[in-house]
Amino acid sequence: METPIQRLDFPNHRNVRLYCKREDLLPFSLGGNKVRIGQAFYADMLAKGKDCMMVYGNSRSNLCRVLANLCRAHQIPCYMICSREEGEESGIETNNSRLMKWLGAEVIPCEKTNIAQTVEDTVNRLTAEGKHPYYIFGDKYGTGNEGTPVQAYVDGYREIQQWEKQEGVLFSHIFFASGTGSTQCGLVSGKILEQGSEKIVGISISSREYERAMKVMQTGIQDYFAENHLELPVDFAKELHLEMGYRQEGYGKYDDRIMKVIREEFCRNGLPLDPTYTGKAFWGMKEYIEEHQLEDCNVLFLHTGGTPLFYDCLPGGTL
Ligand SMILES: *Cc1c(COP(=O)(O)O)cnc(C)c1O
Numbered sequence: 676m677e678t679p680i681q682r683l684d685f686p687n688h689r690n691v692r693l694y695c696k697r698e699d700l701l702p703f704s705l706g707g708n709k710v711r712i713g714q715a716f717y718a719d720m721l722a723k724g725k726d727c728m729m730v731y732g733n734s735r736s737n738l739c740r741v742l743a744n745l746c747r748a749h750q751i752p753c754y755m756i757c758s759r760e761e762g763e764e765s766g767i768e769t770n771n772s773r774l775m776k777w778l779g780a781e782v783i784p785c786e787k788t789n790i791a792q793t794v795e796d797t798v799n800r801l802t803a804e805g806k807h808p809y810y811i812f813g814d815k816y817g818t819g820n821e822g823t824p825v826q827a828y829v830d831g832y833r834e835i836q837q838w839e840k841q842e843g844v845l846f847s848h849i850f851f852a853s854g855t856g857s858t859q860c861g862l863v864s865g866k867i868l869e870q871g872s873e874k875i876v877g878i879s880i881s882s883r884e885y886e887r888a889m890k891v892m893q894t895g896i897q898d899y900f901a902e903n904h905l906e907l908p909v910d911f912a913k914e915l916h917l918e919m920g921y922r923q924e925g926y927g928k929y930d931d932r933i934m935k936v937i938r939e940e941f942c943r944n945g946l947p948l949d950p951t952y953t954g955k956a957f958w959g960m961k962e963y964i965e966e967h968q969l970e971d972c973n974v975l976f977l978h979t980g981g982t983p984l985f986y987d988c989l990p991g992g993t994l
Pocket of ligand 1: 707708709736737738852853854855856857858859952953979980981
């Protein structure tokens with residue numbers, strides 16, 4: 676499953692040439708990085724002999740939509756523990772949450788402070804019903820399965836490097852929206868394994884604090900290398916660059932600067948972005964390019980998908 680890399684029109688005064696890898700065009704369930712990542716979890720569920728899927732996310736989650744779709748296609752029951760962000764009075768609806776319901780996933784609402792308990796209760800209920808639930812994030816605290824999704828973007832990194840060699844274009848930087856860190860773990864692991872030279876820069880779009888995000892990514896990379904009997908350089912953590920300055924008020928929060936970039940990119944390049952993930956990351960990347968005065972280089976934006984949320988942010992939509 677190889678996705679195209681295209682040159683974008685990107686007016687600037689320092690000869691920065693911008694390219695975009697269109698992971699949003701992956702051919703399943705409206706695309707996005709969660710197609711690759713979801714398939715890795717789904718395969719792990721089967722490998723572990725489980726017979727139903729438990730996911731955690733919120734109403735904007737692309738991972739929950741893709742997993743609900745994969746499960747439905749294979750007639751596997753799918754349970755989605757759905758939290759809302761602090762300050763959201765009631766759970767908001769998005770195209771993703773509508774699609775999850777439409778796909779027949781059972782949505783289990785939950786407070787953000789009560790996730791572990793809800794995971795445990797759900798595991799117990801399903802077990803009592805004779806099922807063997809697979810929780811994608813490991814134990815009830817969401818740890819223990821960090822290595823599983825990493826392969827997805829080791830493969831993604833290899834595609835990028837392949838393209839660079841074929842086209843004779845070397846990227847100085849790779850930017851993308853970073854949330855759980857799975858994509859970043861994969862790209863960084865791929866770079867280490869293939870001795871790449873690009874600076875891999877995650878633009879944080881999540882509410883996770885820096886220390887915790889870095890810890891989770893280190894664990895993911897360590898687990899992946901250990902599970903695959905690969906040798907990990909001791910100083911691997913120096914490859915993890917996570918920008919925390921473009922989160923605005925936190926996950927799902929955005930202002931007019933982001934909406935302006937979204938409209939601009941659609942008008943200029945026909946590129947759909949959304950305010951929670953790719954639009955925020957694209958805006959963050961543009962700020963970064965200015966702040967760091969990047970000059971005469973090739974930059975790659977990894978478009979991680981979220982197409983349903985693009986439609987949500989059009990005038991008249993729910994975001
Ligand atoms: C999940 C998601 C991300 C973040 O990817 P992680 O691997 O969780 O860091 C970025 N963009 C979109 C559109 C996503 O759905």
